Structure formats: structure tokens, C-alpha cells
Amino acid sequence: MLKKCMGDPSFIIPTEGIEIKDSLSYEEIPVHILDRQVRKLRTTEVASVKVLWRNQFVENATWEAKEDMKKRYPHHFESEESVDQGTNFLLSAL
Template sequence: MNQVGKVAYELALPPQYQHVHNVFHVSLLEKYNPDANHVMESEPVEIQADLSYEEHPVQILDQQEKKLRKKSVSLVTVLWRNPKVEEATWELESDMRNRYPQLFS
């Protein structure tokens, strides 16, 4: 690990992550206490050339109508699953209906 400024570090990443930018802000790093018995296992994540990965919507958790000044917008809370984490985000209902109609049947 090399310091690249006052608040950034360049990390030595494994070869399978050579396409990932390797400079990180200190707020994203945690102190590591070395342990000879510690062996890190990593699950493979299919990262595209544009550094994105595929998330799959699992289900609609909630639906809400947001009132703006002159119109209303329908939002849904979508539970997403990627290889490591499940998370929920608010999305436009119209976008989700177009991309994932199976969630609404």
C-alpha cells in the first residue's frame, strides 16, 4: 500500500481485479491487524468492462405516490440481489415495469 496524497492510498489488488481502479480514499479503508492464520477467500464477481456488475430484482417491497408541484410520481421499493449483498432502493415504477414486468404479475 502506497500513500498517494494526504487522504488517498494505492492498493496492491489481486490479478483478477486488475481492471479496478486501485486508489482509494482513507474513509473507505479499515485498519488491518495482521494474523498469520487469516486466509481471505473471495467470491468471484463478474465485473463487466465498464466496471459494472449485474444485480437482479427479487421483489417489490413497497409502493408510494410522491406528489410534486404539478404532477405525481409512482415509486416502488425494489429488493435487489447481487452476488454478495441484498439491498433495497426506491425506483420509478414505470422504469421497473418496463425492465422487469415479471415483478408486477
Template structure:
């Protein structure tokens, strides 16, 4: 037997609690309707109070945002802000240089690895600090 399947994951290490989610309304004396994200569309949105936990405030849960200037055609300009890291990867007998780029209007989780020679050609100002 494989165990319990919770939130799309089998086994003992499947998540028991997910969230936090906003409580929309109290349905009965001991039941609450919860605002679930689209990825949990198959889950019934009313829970018994025993299945809920009180939210404990954590300062890391606060969402930060960056104000973006949006043009009239609903687009915005995006550009590489700075180089975070460099790496050389071996592919057969060749060495390929990559740089990790931090993009404007994005947070650290959205940094991307780009070919160094392409970035040097398009954005030479990024490499002035490194040399």
C-alpha cells in the same frame, strides 16, 4: 464552550468509543497499535490500554456476503430481484408512483426507490405478482 470534539463530532453526545478494530501489535507494556480505517487517517494509531475496551462478541457483527459471478472483464450482471414497497408522492398537483426495489447481489440497506412507470416498462415481470 461547545464541549469536546471526538471523531469529527462536537458535544456531549459525540462517540466516545468507535470500532471494533483489529489490534496489530503490542507497542509497549501498556500500548497497542490498532488498524484504523481510512476515515480515521488523522488519528494516531497507537493507544494506551486505558483507551481500549475488550471486544464482546455479538452475532450481529458477523459480515454476510453474497457470492457474485464475475465475468472476465471484471463486470457482473445486476437485476431487480423483487419489489419491497410502493409509495405515491405528491408533487404540486401531480402524483408520482414509486416502487422500492431490492437488487440482486445487494443487501436490504441498498434497496432503491425507482419510478414505477419506468420499472414497469423495463421489468414487467416484477409486477405480475402484485396484480
């Protein structure tokens, strides 16, 4: 049996900018990296980044492995590498 449902207009996502494929699917593209963290396991450390995806709200951002994201989307990590190189330069100058 179906029940009457009142829709919430805040959950409506505009579809003009979404490229929908013939299989009615689309690829999510990361827009911004919101946060970074390193989790310590027993013997290893796992670096993670919190990613804001296109057509999603900040509340729906997900934690992804940093190395995987770096391989797939290296342009999001270019500024981080330049900061690391600058730090290495300063340390070598001392």
C-alpha cells in the same frame, strides 16, 4: 500512510453466484419489491417502488420509478395487474 484495519465479516458477500463480466462488472437483478408509494409534486404524481436487488441486503434497497421498473422487469408486476383486473371486474359487476 496506511493504517491497520480490522475487517467486518458481516460485509463479506459470497462471489460464487455472481456472474462477473470481463470488464469486472455485473448486472444487478431485482429480486423483490418491498414497498410502493406515490409522491405528489405540484402538478404530477410519481409512483415509486422500493426494490431489493440480488446480492444486496434489505438495508441497501433503493427507491426506483415504477414505470421504469415496469418496462425493464414486467414479470415483477404481473400479480399487480391481475389484482387490478379482478378489482375492475368486481366494480363492473356492481
